[in-house]
Amino acid sequence: MKFATYQNGTRDGQLMVVSRDLTKAVAVPEIAGTLQAVLDNWEALAPKLQQVYERLNGEGYASAVAFDEEQCHSPLPRAYQWADGSAYINHVELVRKARGADVPPDFYENPLMYQGGSDAFLPPRAANRLDSEDWGIDFEAEVAVVTGDLPMGSDLVECEKAIRLVMLVNDTSLRNLIPGELAKGFGFFQSKPASAFSPVAVTPDELGDAWKDGKVHLPLLVQLNGEAFGKANAGVDMTFNFPRLVAHVAKTRELSAGSIIGSGTVSNRGEDGGPGRPVAAGGLGYSCLAEVRTVETILNGKATTPFMRFGDRVRIEMLDAAGQSVFGAIDQVIARYNEA
Amino acid sequence: MKFATYQNGTRDGQLMVVSRDLTKAVAVPEIAGTLQAVLDNWEALAPKLQQVYERLNGEGYASAVAFDEEQCHSPLPRAYQWADGSAYINHVELVRKARGADVPPDFYENPLMYQGGSDAFLPPRAANRLDSEDWGIDFEAEVAVVTGDLPMGSDLVECEKAIRLVMLVNDTSLRNLIPGELAKGFGFFQSKPASAFSPVAVTPDELGDAWKDGKVHLPLLVQLNGEAFGKANAGVDMTFNFPRLVAHVAKTRELSAGSIIGSGTVSNRGEDGGPGRPVAAGGLGYSCLAEVRTVETILNGKATTPFMRFGDRVRIEMLDAAGQSVFGAIDQVIARYNEA
Numbered sequence: 001m002k003f004a005t006y007q008n009g010t011r012d013g014q015l016m017v018v019s020r021d022l023t024k025a026v027a028v029p030e031i032a033g034t035l036q037a038v039l040d041n042w043e044a045l046a047p048k049l050q051q052v053y054e055r056l057n058g059e060g061y062a063s064a065v066a067f068d069e070e071q072c073h074s075p076l077p078r079a080y081q082w083a084d085g086s087a088y089i090n091h092v093e094l095v096r097k098a099r100g101a102d103v104p105p106d107f108y109e110n111p112l113m114y115q116g117g118s119d120a121f122l123p124p125r126a127a128n129r130l131d132s133e134d135w136g137i138d139f140e141a142e143v144a145v146v147t148g149d150l151p152m153g154s155d156l157v158e159c160e161k162a163i164r165l166v167m168l169v170n171d172t173s174l175r176n177l178i179p180g181e182l183a184k185g186f187g188f189f190q191s192k193p194a195s196a197f198s199p200v201a202v203t204p205d206e207l208g209d210a211w212k213d214g215k216v217h218l219p220l221l222v223q224l225n226g227e228a229f230g231k232a233n234a235g236v237d238m239t240f241n242f243p244r245l246v247a248h249v250a251k252t253r254e255l256s257a258g259s260i261i262g263s264g265t266v267s268n269r270g271e272d273g274g275p276g277r278p279v280a281a282g283g284l285g286y287s288c289l290a291e292v293r294t295v296e297t298i299l300n301g302k303a304t305t306p307f308m309r310f311g312d313r314v315r316i317e318m319l320d321a322a323g324q325s326v327f328g329a330i331d332q333v334i335a336r337y338n339e340a
Numbered sequence: 341m342k343f344a345t346y347q348n349g350t351r352d353g354q355l356m357v358v359s360r361d362l363t364k365a366v367a368v369p370e371i372a373g374t375l376q377a378v379l380d381n382w383e384a385l386a387p388k389l390q391q392v393y394e395r396l397n398g399e400g401y402a403s404a405v406a407f408d409e410e411q412c413h414s415p416l417p418r419a420y421q422w423a424d425g426s427a428y429i430n431h432v433e434l435v436r437k438a439r440g441a442d443v444p445p446d447f448y449e450n451p452l453m454y455q456g457g458s459d460a461f462l463p464p465r466a467a468n469r470l471d472s473e474d475w476g477i478d479f480e481a482e483v484a485v486v487t488g489d490l491p492m493g494s495d496l497v498e499c500e501k502a503i504r505l506v507m508l509v510n511d512t513s514l515r516n517l518i519p520g521e522l523a524k525g526f527g528f529f530q531s532k533p534a535s536a537f538s539p540v541a542v543t544p545d546e547l548g549d550a551w552k553d554g555k556v557h558l559p560l561l562v563q564l565n566g567e568a569f570g571k572a573n574a575g576v577d578m579t580f581n582f583p584r585l586v587a588h589v590a591k592t593r594e595l596s597a598g599s600i601i602g603s604g605t606v607s608n609r610g611e612d613g614g615p616g617r618p619v620a621a622g623g624l625g626y627s628c629l630a631e632v633r634t635v636e637t638i639l640n641g642k643a644t645t646p647f648m649r650f651g652d653r654v655r656i657e658m659l660d661a662a663g664q665s666v667f668g669a670i671d672q673v674i675a676r677y678n679e680a
Contacts, residue, residue, distance in 0.1 A: 011380055011596070040351055078420045078596055079420070080418045080419070080420060080458055080459035080460075081457055081458065081459035083457070083529075086526070104524075106520075106524070107524070110524075112524055112525075112526050113526065113529050114455070114526045114527060114529070115454070115455040115456060115457060115527075115528075115529060116455060117421055117423070117455060117589075117593060118420055118421065118458075119420035119421040119595065119596035119598070119599050120420075120593065120594045120595065120596040129492075130492075130592070131492060131493050131592070135592065152469075152470075152471060152533075152677050153471050153677065153678075174592060177592070180446075182525050184444075184446070184447070184450075184452055185452075185522050185527070186426075186452050186453065186454045186527045186528070187454060187455075187525070187526045187527020187528070188455075188526070188527070189423075189453050189454070189455060189588075189589075190588070190591045190592045191592075192592075193492075193592040193593045194593045194594065248529075248530070249457075249529075251530045252470070252471070252475065252514060252517070252530045252531075252532075252533040253457060253460065253533045253534045254460045254534065255459065255460065256351070256418055256459035256460040258459070259459050337492050337493065338493075
């Protein structure tokens with residue numbers, strides 16, 4: 001199944017069932033008004049929604065509309081949990097190599113994870129409004145899953161079964177605020193402003209063979225100002241798969257339905273095992289600016305690619321083997337908050 | 341006004357308006373079914389709830405029931421945000437002194453804050469079930485506020501005006517998991533299991549003169565296994581008041597209604613400006629075990645007070661000047677999760 005949430009002036013928006021090819025959508029008020037309501041009562045509602053989905057893909061509904069990504073909010077406009085891992089250790093290795101530090105062995109055993117703010121996500125096509133370019137604005141293209149309820153200490157099998165939905169995320173980071181925050185020892189806070197999620201969230205079965213070993217085996221396409229910037233494969237070099245990330249969250253507490261767990265910035269090793277090359281040079285490119293800046297530092301002694309300025313635009317999308325967009329596209333321009 | 345949430349088998353429970361003296365409660369389904377619904381539409385609903393509250397304190401309602409703290413969930417059983425500061429720098433000073441480190445000057449300028457999990461809080465009178473005593477189970481007695489909506493970059497006046505409710509919290513910490521997590525640089529995660537909030541959340545005006553300068557000027561009473569353990573005054577030695585803490589959250593992002601912002605462990609300096617004394621020795625005692633262990637380390641070279649074991653119980657409450665409980669009491673016994 002594929003779901004979206006249309007903006008309708010309410011805090012949680014209007015749940016829409018979206019056709020597989022992202023051309024049609026239909027509201028299902030008789031089943032559920034919001035995606036959180038579906039997640040809260042998944043076992044009872046999923047079979048009904050599956051019927052709607054099949055008919056939408058088949059004979060269709062008179063009440064269906066042309067699906068419009070511009071009308072979408074994040075599938076969960078607000079959520080009870082957003083925990084983001086750092087599952088692609090290549091990214092960590094590069095950052096550390098740039099400053100001459102090794103990666104501690106524990107980093108390969110236990111996921112790094114931070115708790116993000118989840119009270120106010122951004123719509124995937126709205127401007128990403130921030131107060132200052134001086135904060136060092138960066139995108140982070142990632143994959144995320146949405147879970148059902150889970151007991152404390154759930155094992156990997158339970159965690160995989162609890163994955164209800166998959167989506168993309170731009171976990172915007174304010175790079176110039178990070179060193180000060182990490183130095184204080186409590187982790188990220190102001191350096192992580194509001195995230196935006198792809199217009200469409202899909203059940204894992206929609207991914208077919210691309211959903212394997214708890215990973216999404218497809219390239220994550222990133223464009224910066226209309227030019228290809230990254231196409232790293234989310235199924236490659238993912239040290240911790242999604243069940244591992246979910247289990248990390250559930251280690252010391254229960255998880256409630258609608259928890260969003262992210263992969264961290266997708267990052268593949270270069271063909272020679274070292275830092276990858278830009279897309280323009282035939283490489284897989286990058287899923288955030290910090291990584292290309294790190295590679296520049298390793299290769300040239302200094303970073304030359306700037307962070308984002310007002311007016312810059314990032315687009316994040318994933319196509320299936322047939323070239324069809326799976327989740328729709330996050331497409332955000334950076335704008336000045338107080339000119340809103 | 342005073343509000344509670346009765347457990348009723350639903351995820352968000354049943355909103356109850358509670359009388360000032362905590363003896364009576366009444367459901368208000370014609371106004372709102374849940375506390376989050378009130379916070380989502382505060383301007384429209386607060387005047388109606390105020391009328392109910394005044395009548396409940398006066399002539400009363402035939403539909404009112406005797407208020408029962410045992411039936412309460414946390415006022416927000418799940419929330420869209422739980423961000424916890426560390427506003428009582430005395431606590432930080434003691435921890436650092438115990439290991440021979442100074443407090444960086446920046447700690448007095450900008451609050452330390454971490455983002456907590458908010459998808460599944462505990463009821464204030466239910467057992468706090470955890471998998472292992474080896475985790476180093478500790479309580480942290482704190483005050484927290486619940487906010488309305490706030491724009492990014494809100495100033496202190498806006499932040500103070502947006503404070504809708506005040507409550508108490510036990511921010512359980514797993515001390516033995518903290519060093520490993522902090523060493524990895526991303527802050528707390530598994531070391532912060534589910535928190536529990538006081539049975540009752542109150543509007544700031546309920547605190548009368550005790551709500552001043554954005555702080556709650558009352559002793560926070562902590563009992564461990566029935567014995568007085570702490571009575572630090574939450575209005576004393578609070579380096580960052582609640583508007584400052586809220587402004588810290590709103591610096592780089594908007595805040596949504598129902599965001600919970602905590603004070604961190606309440607901690608007062610000793611009378612001589614140094615580490616305080618236990619209540620039994622005539623001091624103000626402590627609001628967490630880590631602090632007494634730190635003081636023991638400073639005074640005696642080693643910590644002797646153990647962390648909590650299964651069967652241990654902590655009670656957290658605040659009385660007004662007349663000796664009346666303001667928020668009801670958090671009263672949690674530690675139990676083994678898998679014996680649930």
